[in-house]
Amino acid sequence: MNEPASAPSPFYQSVGAYFDRAADLSSFPVGLLDQVKSCNGIYRMKFPVKDDEGNIVVIEAFRAEHSHHRLPCKGGIRFSPHVTQEETVALAALMTYKCALVGLPFGGAKGSVRIDPRAISPGFRERVTRRYTAELVKKNFIGPQTDVPAPDYGTGEQEMAWIADTYRALNFNQPDTYACVTGKPLDLHGIPGRREATGLGVYFGIKECLDRAEDMAALGLTPGVAGKRVIIQGLGNVGSHAAHFLQKNGALIVGLAELGGGLYDPAGLDLRRAQHHFRENGSLADFGAGTFVADPAQVLEMPCDILVPAALESVITPANAPRIQAKIIAEAANGPVEFAADEILTARGILVIPDLYLNAGGVTVSYFEWLKNLSHVSFDRMTTRISEQAKTQIIDAVERLTGRTLENGDRHQITAPPREVDIVHSALAETMAFAYHQIHDAWKTRDLPDLRTAAYTVALDRVCRSYLAHGIFP
Numbered sequence: 001m002n003e004p005a006s007a008p009s010p011f012y013q014s015v016g017a018y019f020d021r022a023a024d025l026s027s028f029p030v031g032l033l034d035q036v037k038s039c040n041g042i043y044r045m046k047f048p049v050k051d052d053e054g055n056i057v058v059i060e061a062f063r064a065e066h067s068h069h070r071l072p073c074k075g076g077i078r079f080s081p082h083v084t085q086e087e088t089v090a091l092a093a094l095m096t097y098k099c100a101l102v103g104l105p106f107g108g109a110k111g112s113v114r115i116d117p118r119a120i121s122p123g124f125r126e127r128v129t130r131r132y133t134a135e136l137v138k139k140n141f142i143g144p145q146t147d148v149p150a151p152d153y154g155t156g157e158q159e160m161a162w163i164a165d166t167y168r169a170l171n172f173n174q175p176d177t178y179a180c181v182t183g184k185p186l187d188l189h190g191i192p193g194r195r196e197a198t199g200l201g202v203y204f205g206i207k208e209c210l211d212r213a214e215d216m217a218a219l220g221l222t223p224g225v226a227g228k229r230v231i232i233q234g235l236g237n238v239g240s241h242a243a244h245f246l247q248k249n250g251a252l253i254v255g256l257a258e259l260g261g262g263l264y265d266p267a268g269l270d271l272r273r274a275q276h277h278f279r280e281n282g283s284l285a286d287f288g289a290g291t292f293v294a295d296p297a298q299v300l301e302m303p304c305d306i307l308v309p310a311a312l313e314s315v316i317t318p319a320n321a322p323r324i325q326a327k328i329i330a331e332a333a334n335g336p337v338e339f340a341a342d343e344i345l346t347a348r349g350i351l352v353i354p355d356l357y358l359n360a361g362g363v364t365v366s367y368f369e370w371l372k373n374l375s376h377v378s379f380d381r382m383t384t385r386i387s388e389q390a391k392t393q394i395i396d397a398v399e400r401l402t403g404r405t406l407e408n409g410d411r412h413q414i415t416a417p418p419r420e421v422d423i424v425h426s427a428l429a430e431t432m433a434f435a436y437h438q439i440h441d442a443w444k445t446r447d448l449p450d451l452r453t454a455a456y457t458v459a460l461d462r463v464c465r466s467y468l469a470h471g472i473f474p
């Protein structure tokens with residue numbers, strides 16, 4: 001990563017320190033490792049937008065392209081009043097390692113705009129988003145083959161739609177304009193399954209971890225998701241979907257932390273009702289069940305098996321790490337655990353499932369959306385009929401051979417072709433399972449200190465090899 005302009009934040013320092021710890025254990029040349037760590041390009045911009053009263057407001061924004069070893073670069077866009085250049089660079093670095101880890105052919109990038117999306121009108125948000133996109137176009141920091149943004153904290157499908165539409169308006173003759181951004185609504189060339197992809201990937205990753213009986217025994221836990229007590233921080237896109245899939249598969253959601261306060265109930269909370277209450281009231285206060293905890297940070301320290309931080313970075317620090325009671329911390333957010341806190345947690349025997357692996361589901365399904373946009377065909381269209389026919393033929397043959405017939409409902413269930421969303425979910429499940437297997441294998445066979453170092457090691461190996469394969473351009 002490049003040197004930031006201001007004093008480095010713990011998050012920026014942590015990403016660098018995690019990289020260094022893995023790099024120290026590798027045998028690649030120091031110069032090459034320096035290159036992999038460096039941010040290849042940053043565009044810092046300021047542009048004017050009119051607010052709802054017609055006043056001119058200057059907006060500061062960034063796009064960091066951390067790595068060009070594969071193109072396009074890929075990474076979300078964050079809207080928050082707290083974004084900085086160094087935070088954007090650290091998030092872009094994580095994208096490089098994340099894409100390499102789960103085998104996606106992308107470099108890493110990240111964008112950020114310093115606004116509070118919850119405090120401004122939709123009209124103002126649209127003007128900011130469109131102008132930001134135009135700035136990116138001007139400097140070639142967006143495009144289907146150069147740099148492809150997606151949603152992140154504070155943004156969602158609506159912003160992605162505005163980005164796609166603006167890009168298309170400025171590049172009308174290009175055939176693949178919709179592939180300039182992912183996480184778009186279905187009606188604008190999105191893909192089913194993208195909305196829940198990160199949270200579902202978080203669930204798949206936690207499940208993989210919980211299925212390793214030996215590791216669970218070391219933590220004093222039984223294998224499997226069922227019955228595990230879970231606390232979730234952040235009820236946004238990632239946290240709410242992760243909570244939903246964990247609960248659907250038998251976990252007990254005992255704690256929720258959101259801005260303005262949290263809830264805790266060792267007997268389990270009604271997740272759907274809590275989410276509805278939060279959406280309606282903007283707060284978990286007065287929910288009427290469980291204990292309301294005014295300081296949401298305190299919820300992180302309550303008894304549970306799995307703590308899922310799904311909000312922002314640096315929420316587990318050396319100050320609260322000694323008080324965390326979870327046995328597993330599942331990093332759904334980017335950078336929730338600071339480097340110094342990570343060392344405390346590891347020393348206390350707490351297993352951390354690292355961000356660069358655990359929240360890779362979003363970019364994985366973004367990859368599918370990008371492929372779909374480039375090929376201009378949905379994943380199920382070419383196989384629907386043939387898959388149904390093949391299964392019908394097998395059942396017919398089995399019925400002829402056995403002389404028995406299936407009930408119509410059963411026959412339909414077996415022969416029904418997979419929908420596009422089923423294809424996306426199964427490919428995501430496979431990606432998360434395969435990547436976990438690889439990092440777990442590296443952790444155990446290379447005698448690495450923890451899963452995070454294993455994940456960085458696998459990612460770093462791949463990026464270094466890619467650079468070496470290309471050779472150094474004279």
Ligand code: NAD
Nearest residue numbers: 152153154198234236237238257258259311333334359362
């Ligand atoms: P979001 O804006 O949809 O939701 C975040 C939620 O966290 C909000 O409801 C917010 O009120 C809450 N929050 C903020 N600070 C909090 C605090 N101190 N305590 C409790 N709650 C707090 O954002 P998101 O898209 O769900 O992203 C969450 C995290 O996941 C970020 O770190 C992001 O970088 C990461 N991530 C997101 C995606 C994605 O596809 N959206 C993909 C990979 C990683």
